Amino acid sequence: MNKVAARLSKAFVExxxxxxxxxAWMREHRLRCLEIFERLPLPRFGPDLSALDLGDLTYYAxxxxxxxxxxxxxxxxxxxxxxxxxxxxxxxxxxxLRAQVDSEEVYRxxxxxxxxxxxxxxxxxxxxxxxxxxxEYFMKVIPPEDNKFxxxxxxxxxxxxxxxxxxxxxxxxxxxxxxxxQTEGVGQFEHTLIIAERGSSLHYIEGCSxxxxxxxxxxxxxxxxxxxxxxxxxxxxxxxWSKNVYNLNNKRAWAYAExxxxxxxxxxxSRVTMLYPTTVxxxxxxxxxxxxxxxxxEGMWLDTGARAIHRAPETSSRLVSRSVxxxxxxxxxxxxxxxxxxxxxxxxxMECSTLLLSPEARTETIPIIRxxxxxxxxxxEATVGRVSQEQLFYLMSRGLDEAQALSLIVNGFVxxxxxxxxxxxxxxxxxxxxxxxxxAVA
Numbered sequence: 001m002n003k004v005a006a007r008l009s010k011a012f013v014e015x016x017x018x019x020x021x022x023x024a025w026m027r028e029h030r031l032r033c034l035e036i037f038e039r040l041p042l043p044r045f046g047p048d049l050s051a052l053d054l055g056d057l058t059y060y061a062x063x064x065x066x067x068x069x070x071x072x073x074x075x076x077x078x079x080x081x082x083x084x085x086x087x088x089x090x091x092x093x094x095x096x097l098r099a100q101v102d103s104e105e106v107y108r109x110x111x112x113x114x115x116x117x118x119x120x121x122x123x124x125x126x127x128x129x130x131x132x133x134x135x136e137y138f139m140k141v142i143p144p145e146d147n148k149f150x151x152x153x154x155x156x157x158x159x160x161x162x163x164x165x166x167x168x169x170x171x172x173x174x175x176x177x178x179x180x181x182q183t184e185g186v187g188q189f190e191h192t193l194i195i196a197e198r199g200s201s202l203h204y205i206e207g208c209s210x211x212x213x214x215x216x217x218x219x220x221x222x223x224x225x226x227x228x229x230x231x232x233x234x235x236x237x238x239x240x241w242s243k244n245v246y247n248l249n250n251k252r253a254w255a256y257a258e259x260x261x262x263x264x265x266x267x268x269x270s271r272v273t274m275l276y277p278t279t280v281x282x283x284x285x286x287x288x289x290x291x292x293x294x295x296x297x298e299g300m301w302l303d304t305g306a307r308a309i310h311r312a313p314e315t316s317s318r319l320v321s322r323s324v325x326x327x328x329x330x331x332x333x334x335x336x337x338x339x340x341x342x343x344x345x346x347x348x349x350m351e352c353s354t355l356l357l358s359p360e361a362r363t364e365t366i367p368i369i370r371x372x373x374x375x376x377x378x379x380x381e382a383t384v385g386r387v388s389q390e391q392l393f394y395l396m397s398r399g400l401d402e403a404q405a406l407s408l409i410v411n412g413f414v415x416x417x418x419x420x421x422x423x424x425x426x427x428x429x430x431x432x433x434x435x436x437x438x439x440a441v442a
Contacts, residue, residue: 257283
């Protein structure tokens with residue numbers, strides 16, 4: 001089965017599961033998710049999704065066979081990876097690298113030292129086949145009943161990453177996966193499951209991109225993180241979608257006692273994005289931080305945010321967002337801090353700032369702070385500003401053109417987020433920003 005553009009059906013889901021040689025529990029899970037998907041409505045908030053035709057998607061595409069070396073990939077994909085700097089990144093600063101094109105993995109590597117420590121870094125399909133205990137975790141952090149696209153994902157997921165870090169093991173070099181949507185009109189549904197055992201640590205970096213086509217494409221991945229007692233997980237996402245992509249993701253973590261989960265993201269592109277990474281703080285002393293940067297350009301609607309759910313005492317959360325809006329685009333920030341009655345002495349802070357680069361740019365901030373006990377420290381702040389003509393004139397009088405001046409202003413605005421990203425990826429984001437401004441001004 002190389003490419004299937006069929007309508008969603010029980011027969012298609014069964015065929016997909018059969019092709020992947022899955023155990024019976026996964027096949028039953030897919031069929032249950034399909035039933036839930038057909039029953040649930042589209043989201044009743046946020047952007048208009050009526051132009052997304054779910055019946056017109058290619059739900060599975062395998063463009064190439066997996067290879068042992070990046071240089072053995074077909075020339076067009078190899079050129080793309082070289083332009084993204086994947087070979088150099090693997091040699092320089094990565095403990096492991098996975099690359100997926102459309103629905104399947106095409107390349108994987110892991111440092112010998114990490115294998116010796118027992119770290120597991122493999123495709124999600126392999127983990128489902130090899131480890132029966134994966135069933136205890138798969139779609140337990142995000143159940144299919146959560147929303148329509150979670151259920152769709154559960155029915156047709158393909159590819160993705162499974163990481164297991166043994167107790168006390170610190171993975172000091174980041175692991176990375178790169179996801180490329182190569183086929184026109186494709187749906188990409190990778191599933192990432194990270195389990196960090198007691199006292200372990202991990203930094204995982206995810207990169208996503210797609211070429212520009214006229215047909216709509218859908219990216220509906222899922223990330224589930226389980227950080228056990230005292231574990232530390234940082235999840236960094238760099239996304240550069242083309243303007244025909246609907247990016248409707250689900251990301252959520254469970255953090256147990258004294259664990260820490262941090263989300264860092266830089267998002268450019270897409271026609272529509274709906275993304276709200278969530279951390280559920282389940283044990284005393286658990287912490288989370290969410291740092292995000294979005295750049296919405298002409299015709300885009302980026303509906304993003306973060307959630308922290310406090311369910312244990314002395315937990316803490318910090319949600320920070322920087323948004324830049326240019327042209328007739330919309331940026332929405334939805335932030336939630338929720339504190340349960342038993343989460344006494346919890347602390348939470350939410351901060352969102354937006355920079356508008358044009359008169360037509362639109363932004364909304366929708367904070368929700370709910371505390372069910374009085375022993376808490378919670379706060380929220382928001383700012384919205386515009387780039388003044390005086391700022392532009394000053395910089396352009398020093399020899400910069402308009403695109404360079406805008407890029408300099410925006411880079412300063414988002415620097416609190418970029419400084420949390422590994423320097424080589426921050427440089428790439430700055431380069432993408434410069435290219436975007438040059439294109440817009442032209």
